[in-house]
Amino acid sequence: MKNLPLICGTVMFISFFLPYISVGAVGISGMDIANRGGLYFGLFSIPIVAVLAMVLLVMGRELARLMSLASGVVPILLFFYALVEGGYSLFSLAGVGLWLTALAAIGCIVSVFKWDLVTSSYVSSNAVTKYFSDVKKEVKKVSWLSKKEIIGSTFIVFVFSIIVGVFLFFVDNGFIRIYDKFLG
Numbered sequence: 001m002k003n004l005p006l007i008c009g010t011v012m013f014i015s016f017f018l019p020y021i022s023v024g025a026v027g028i029s030g031m032d033i034a035n036r037g038g039l040y041f042g043l044f045s046i047p048i049v050a051v052l053a054m055v056l057l058v059m060g061r062e063l064a065r066l067m068s069l070a071s072g073v074v075p076i077l078l079f080f081y082a083l084v085e086g087g088y089s090l091f092s093l094a095g096v097g098l099w100l101t102a103l104a105a106i107g108c109i110v111s112v113f114k115w116d117l118v119t120s121s122y123v124s125s126n127a128v129t130k131y132f133s134d135v136k137k138e139v140k141k142v143s144w145l146s147k148k149e150i151i152g153s154t155f156i157v158f159v160f161s162i163i164v165g166v167f168l169f170f171v172d173n174g175f176i177r178i179y180d181k182f183l184g
Contacts, residue, residue: 002093007070009054012071013102016047018097046075046101053108065112072108075101081164 019027032045058065072117079102145153 004111005057008104009050012050013047015097015100019095020098021093022095040151049074068108069112072105075105
């Protein structure tokens with residue numbers, strides 16, 4: 001666990017040169033994409049931040065923890081941006097480099113919260129244990145619906161959804177007819 005940030009940083013750096021996007025036998029690496037310029041130039045931040053984090057880790061600097069967190073957060077933010085811009089087709093075209101970078105980014109984030117890099121000791125998990133025990137107590141306090149109430153509520157939602165759907169169908173057709181009559 002102590003070497004997890006170094007391993008993740010290395011994987012992130014190497015995967016930058018592996019195919020991020022694969023279409024058949026053709027692969028486009030993160031470096032190829034970043035060389036296109038514009039907003040794609042931001043992809044260069046992934047290996048740069050990963051290398052900075054690894055150097056600080058080896059040197060034992062206090063900034064290592066923050067840089068390790070940044071090396072995990074930067075790729076995640078860039079992936080979310082790519083999803084917003086490109087849609088879910090990113091997943092169908094994702095190459096091994098993209099998946100390894102995502103996995104390494106998650107590893108960096110996990111390592112920051114699980115490992116205290118300054119003192120080289122595990123962070124106490126008492127807070128996590130207490131949190132889940134409190135969640136369990138709160139869940140027991142919840143008054144859950146009975147099976148009959150759930151079925152009744154589901155039926156009401158189903159019927160109401162059909163009514164709204166039929167209403168919107170007629171409204172949409174009415175607007176289409178009005179549009180065709182005046183502008184068509």
